[in-house]
Amino acid sequence: MVIDEKLGVIPQSAGDVLGVLLDDVTCSEVDANRSAARQAQRVVEAVEFARRHPEIYTIDADVQMAERAVVLELSLRLRISQERVRELCSTAETAARDLPLLWQRARDGFASMHSVGVIVxxxxxxxxxxxxxxxxxxxxAAALxxxxxxAHEWVLTCSSAVLRQRAKKLVDRITGDTAARRHTRAMADRHVSVSPAGDGMSWLTALLPAHEAVAAMRRLSATAKHTRKDTREGxxxxQIRADxxxxWLRGVGTATAVQTKVFVTVPVQLLAGGPVPVESASIVGGDSIDPLTAKQLFLDARGFRRVITDPVKGVVVDMDRRTYRPTRAQRDWLxxxxxxxxxxGCTRLAVDADLDHDIPWATGGTTDLTQLRPLCPRDHTIRHRTRVRYRTRPDRSVQVISPTGYASSAPPPF
Known part of the structure; x- marks a missing residue:
């Protein structure tokens, strides 16, 4: 027999030892599921409490703004997005109301919040x-x-993929749904999104009708196939399809070529061919880009603002306080x-943000760089419509202080 401090007495058989370890993994999963369900339930209770007592967060007892404020605070406390907080709240509320047997499975630890979300x-x-x-x-109610x-039986044995398939089939059987109606609903969800892929690359994803997506891919493939050898350049x-x-989407070579302004910081040493720090060129608010791409962007830029550090020489930083709106130069510098x-914690781009006066302009604040800060529209609204305080630090980052006493922390320097 072998004695382990964590596992206790363990049989000498290697298979038995592994069995004990796997059992412990399973028990840990149950504990994690139970904890996640309890957390989701507490999120629901916190949001409901804020709805019942909006005066905690707002001056005018605005229930909607109180809910937005508590969601912001929860996202900061849990270090997750506000969208994820709302998703947790909606999933737990719906499951507790409409799927009580499944919700009990989650509270007992035998169903993950992901599985509950699939069924919801x-x-x-x-x-x-x-x-x-x-x-x-x-x-x-009878159908639910x-x-x-x-579902409360399926979650004990089915993987997430199988669970999704079975739930969909059962719902279609109950509703008598047809492929045509499902496609009509899916069409309402068509959209395009962009997400970072690292190393100066991004994914551009589009949800389209299948026949349109296949047709687009066939056109890309046919054009790539017939690209002349002298223009393939290896x-x-x-790669040709991606190019x-x-x-085509940017309208290169057409009268409607994209004119969107993208800020790219390019150190002047890079343009002169001198040594520069690694990854010193970057898209503002985004990923770093390689030196060759940075040089080409600078030389070819038409829809961009070309900025060479130091980019602020000659920029007016102070204005008479009778002027409320910042200048374009101030907005670009911020x-x-x-x-x-x-x-x-907010990662929304400053180029799309509102410029907020640290000291409100109506109470004597001035329109200069030391008094301005970019806040995304969502944060800008919460700042002015709730009791949540937005305090500017010396480094110009903004700390959130809630009426409950919570204060956010900035990540350490990187």
Whole structure:
């Protein structure tokens, strides 16, 4: 027999030892699921409390603004996005109300919050519309109960993918849904998004009707295939497709070529060919870019503002306080200095932010760089509509201090 401080007495058989370790992993998962469900329940309770007592966060007892403020505070405390806080709250509220058996599984630790979210999403078509007649509400409740009974058994044995498939099939069977109706609903969700991929690259993703996506890919492939050898320059077929995709969307060579302004900081040493620090060129508020790309951007830029550090010589930094609106030069400098919204934890780009007066202009604040800070529209609204305080630090980052006494912390220098 072997004695382990954590696992206790362990049989000498290697298979038995591994079995004990795997059992411990399973127990840890149950504990984690139970803890996650409890956290989601506390999120719901916190949001509901703020709704019932909006005066905690607002002067005029605005319930909606109180909810937005408590969601912001929760996101800062939990170090997750506000969207994730709302998702947790919605999932837990819906599960507790419409899927009580499944929710109990989660509270007991036998279903993850992810699995609960899968079922809650699938259950969407079964919910009755607001103000529906009693008969419609009863039918919806019966359908939800049927899904709840099945799901609370499935979560014990099914993976997330299988759970999603089974829930979808059952909901379609209950509603008598057809492929045509599902496609009509899915069409409403079509969108385009961009997300960073690192190393100066990004993913541009579009949710489109399948036939349109296939047709677009076929056109890219056909054009790439027939690209003349003398213009391929050693590029692979995939690389040519990506280059064509970018050029077509940006309208390269057309009268409608993109004119969007992108700020790129380019050290002057780089342009002169001298040694520069690694990753010193960057898209403001975004990822670093390699020196060759930075040089080419500077030379080719038409829809950009070309900025060479030091970029602020000649910029007017002070204005008479009778002028409320900042100048374009001030906005550009603040965009370059901050990159993103100045509030702790916010990653929204400063180029799209509102410029907020640290001391409100109406109470004597001045329109100069020492008194201005970029806040995304969401934070700008919360700052002026709630009791949440936005305090500017000496480094111009912004700390959030809530009426409950919580104060956000800035990440350490990197």
């Amino acid at each position: 999403t699938a259950a969407g078509p079964l919910a009755s519309p607001v103000g529906a007649p009693r008969g419609v509400r009863d039918a919806a 109960a049927r899904l709840d009974r099945a 590029r692979t077929r995939d 064509l995709f970018s050029a 965009t370059l200095h901050h990159g993103t919204c100045s509030r702790d």
